[in-house]
Amino acid sequence: MVRALSTLVGAVFVFVLGIALWGTVSTAITEPAPPTAEHEFHLSPREAGLSSAGLFGKFDLRQVQRGFQVYQEVCSACHSLKYVSFRDLKEIGYNDGQIKTIATEWKIEQPSVNPETGEATTRKNLPSDRFPSPFANDVAARAANNNALPPDLSLMTKARHDGQDYVYSLLTGYRPQPAALLKHFPDAKTPAGLHYNPYFPNLNLAMPPPLTTEGQVQYQDGTKASVDQMSKDVSAFLTWTAEPKLEARHQAGFASVIFLVIFVFLAWGAYKNVWRDQAH
Incomplete structure (x- = not known):
């Protein structure tokens, strides 16, 4: 009886679920959004x-390194790098002396507390410190x-699909709203204080174009600093x-594929050797 x-209860549930699904599908077909x-x-x-x-x-x-210079001179005014330490820069070619200089001369210092008075203060950055936030908190x-x-x-x-392409496209994608957009969607005019960018999901973002003119950053290696190049x-x-071990991951993946290919041939050879007499 219980069974x-x-x-019966399960059948009713499946029936109701089927009706709901059919209603959703039919509505999507007959009345598309x-x-x-x-x-x-x-x-x-x-x-x-x-x-x-x-x-x-x-x-x-x-x-x-050029990209770090762009971040240092432009992006760091608003954006943090809270998961990156100054000493991590050694992985991209900076030596210990250069890293110490970069940390010491960084325009934002580390928050600290005066041990004698207990008052909030700041101190110079150390190579072991992470890049400090340009703001005291989210409210600021x-x-x-x-x-x-x-x-x-x-x-x-x-965090973004095709992340490196997304960042590049976003930085070079600022433009006036196209006339076709305003013609078909007059309510979609970019609000005051926002900026139109077709590579941003909702087309409008608060960040003004950070890279606007050629030579905005004077590259130390003499590369021509066009907006496209800086981006x-x-x-x-x-x-x-985001992925400092990318090269090691690629190498490990390639080695794994080679190992698997060799293993497959060895396994196939062992199979043929073990079962070679079974065909007679």
Whole structure:
């Protein structure tokens, strides 16, 4: 009796679920959702063409260093790198002396407490310190950025689909709203204080264009600092901050594939050797 009742309840549940599913599907077919500005005008990221892309990608350390310079001189005014330490820069070619100088001269110092008075103060950065946030807290960050909270950039290229291409496209994607968008979606006009960018999911973001003019950063290696070049370079740097062991992972993956191929041939040979007499 209990089993029959349980079966009946389950059948009713499946029946009701089927009706609900059919209603949803039929409504989606007969009354499709109206197109939105985001759906019609959002663009997929353009390829940045970085050397770290692909199965055998490797970091161009000169480019990563240029990207760090862009972050240092432009992006660090608003964005933090809370998961990266100054001493991590050794992995991209800086020596101990250079790292110590960068940490000591960094424009934002580490928050600290005076042991004698207990009052909040600051101290010079050490190589072991992580990059300090440019704002004391989220409230201060919002107050300085039109109530928008600048995201931490440490893992940005891992947090976004096609992250390195996304960062590059976003930085080079600012433009006026197209006339076609305003014609078909008059209510989608970019609000005051925001900036149109078709590579951003909702088309409008609070961050103004950070890279606007050629030579905005004077590269130490003499590379011509066009907006496109600076955007690629900082994308390369943020790819490294998000995945500093990328090259080791690629090498380990390639070695694993080679091992598996060899193992398959060895297993096939063993099989043929063990069962060679069974065919007679």
